[in-house]
Amino acid sequence: MCLLLGATGVGKTLLVKRLQTIFQCLGEGDRGPGTRLGGCSWCDPGKGTQDAQGRGSGVALGAGEGAWGCRGRPGVGSGRRPLSAAPLGVLDCPAQLSSQDGKGDLGDPPATRPTVGTNLTDIVAHRKITIRELGGCLGPIWSSYYGNCRSLLFMMDASNPTQLSASCVQLLGLLSAEPLAEASVLILFNKTDLPCYMTIEEMKSLIRLPDIIACAKQNITIAEISARKGTGLTEVLRWLQDTHRTST
Numbered sequence: 512m513c514l515l516l517g518a519t520g521v522g523k524t525l526l527v528k529r530l531q532t533i534f535q536c537l538g539e540g541d542r543g544p545g546t547r548l549g550g551c552s553w554c555d556p557g558k559g560t561q562d563a564q565g566r567g568s569g570v571a572l573g574a575g576e577g578a579w580g581c582r583g584r585p586g587v588g589s590g591r592r593p594l595s596a597a598p599l600g601v602l603d604c605p606a607q608l609s610s611q612d613g614k615g616d617l618g619d620p621p622a623t624r625p626t627v628g629t630n631l632t633d634i635v636a637h638r639k640i641t642i643r644e645l646g647g648c649l650g651p652i653w654s655s656y657y658g659n660c661r662s663l664l665f666m667m668d669a670s671n672p673t674q675l676s677a678s679c680v681q682l683l684g685l686l687s688a689e690p691l692a693e694a695s696v697l698i699l700f701n702k703t704d705l706p707c708y709m710t711i712e713e714m715k716s717l718i719r720l721p722d723i724i725a726c727a728k729q730n731i732t733i734a735e736i737s738a739r740k741g742t743g744l745t746e747v748l749r750w751l752q753d754t755h756r757t758s759t
């Protein structure tokens with residue numbers, strides 16, 4: 512189980528929707544040789560960038576290339592670029608997840624509403640990973656859900672300095688919670704597409720992140736992302752895959 516926590520409005524639900532979009536393209540099993548998909552630039556060369564031979568930069572899996580197969584139109588084999596090494600090879604095309612207009616190749620950001628309870632989402636990266644988002648408004652009872660947590664995604668809003676200190680207090684509470692002592696932690700600084708966002712260096716110094724990491728029992732990784740544009744989601748996927756590779 513992966514817990515996804517953070518103050519209300521930081522972008523947790525949008526992140527999960529974005530990950531779902533990517534996994535629906537990449538994570539539904541190998542369809543075998545000759546399989547290529549339409550739908551998004553992750554799997555449709557026609558929508559991706561073109562290499563020197565005019566082939567697209569979309570990806571498709573050949574036989575036995577692992578659990579990151581694409582879903583979509585079968586039998587359109589020409590022009591596909593087989594992966595040399597699955598599954599991480601699939602994630603070597605992060606540029607397609609980003610664009611300047613806020614829509615990106617992931618399409619328009621879907622609408623979200625404040626999560627007043629908990630959302631469970633399954634993604635498949637070698638094995639099933641269940642992401643449990645807890646609404647920010649549930650902060651007082653987050654601790655009821657700490658059991659069976661293998662990994663923790665903690666999201667902060669990099670564009671909101673006034674929320675940063677409150678988020679830092681929440682983070683310290685999580686890191687000191689006994690049931691989460693063994694969890695791997697990924698701190699996500701989201702909304703880096705906004706003009707007013709703070710750089711990772713600014714945030715590190717504001718919340719004394721190096722000290723927090725040094726004192727924590729957990730293995731902590733940090734990443735700057737934009738759930739809106741898709742920036743940095745490749746790293747999130749890699750981290751999830753690596754963290755849950757051997758977990759139960």
Ligand SMILES: Nc1nc2c(ncn2[C@@H]2O[C@H](COP(=O)(O)OP(=O)(O)OP(=O)(O)O)[C@@H](O)[C@H]2O)c(=O)[nH]1
Binds near residue numbers: 521738
């Ligand atoms: N500009 C920008 N807006 C974002 C980003 N991520 C989320 N948002 C927007 O922020 C708002 C809140 O996003 P949600 O995903 O609902 O936030 P949440 O963390 O799930 O909030 P709760 O469910 O209340 O805890 C929505 O309008 C999103 O479209 C981002 O990376 N950039």
Ligand SMILES: [Mg+2]
Binds near residue numbers: 523524624644646
């Ligand atoms: Mg939500």
